[in-house]
Amino acid sequence: MINNHRTISMNRRKSIKTLLASTGVVFFMTNCGKPQEEYKLENIDDCADLTGLSEEEVAKRKSLGYEEKSPLEGDNCNNCQLYLPPTAKRKCGGCQLFKGPVNADAYCTYWAPKV
Incomplete structure (x- = not known):
């Protein structure tokens, strides 16, 4: 048993x-x-244009506190560890946290200083 x-x-x-x-x-x-929905910064001429983003991505930007102009002097995307600066192939910057164009003078609550 x-x-x-x-x-x-x-x-x-x-x-x-x-x-x-x-x-x-x-x-x-x-x-x-x-297939994953592709969003390429290379296709963007206007860095404030979010028309190619899904509603989820726009909501994600908002939830991270993204603002086009930083409210804090000296803390902006241009000196953030997560910022992807413009290149010869793309006019706008980007971010490692979300899709879409990012203004160098912008800011979000996940700002981290470059080291």
Whole structure:
């Protein structure tokens, strides 16, 4: 009887592990083939234009406290560790936290000084 209980318990554990593993595989496979919505700063001429952003991305910017002009003297995106400065290929700066153009004089609550 004890061996039978142990066998049932081991089979149950194995079944649960298999179920969890297969659930992860199914989740990966269903999300793997989905194209990600692409947003490229290279396509932007007006750095204040947010028309290409999804509602979620615009909401994310707001939730991070993004402001076009910094309210704090000396703390702005241009001297933030997370800022992606403009390049020869893109007119506007960007941020590592959210999509869309970023003004060098802007600010958000996640501002971190460059080190």
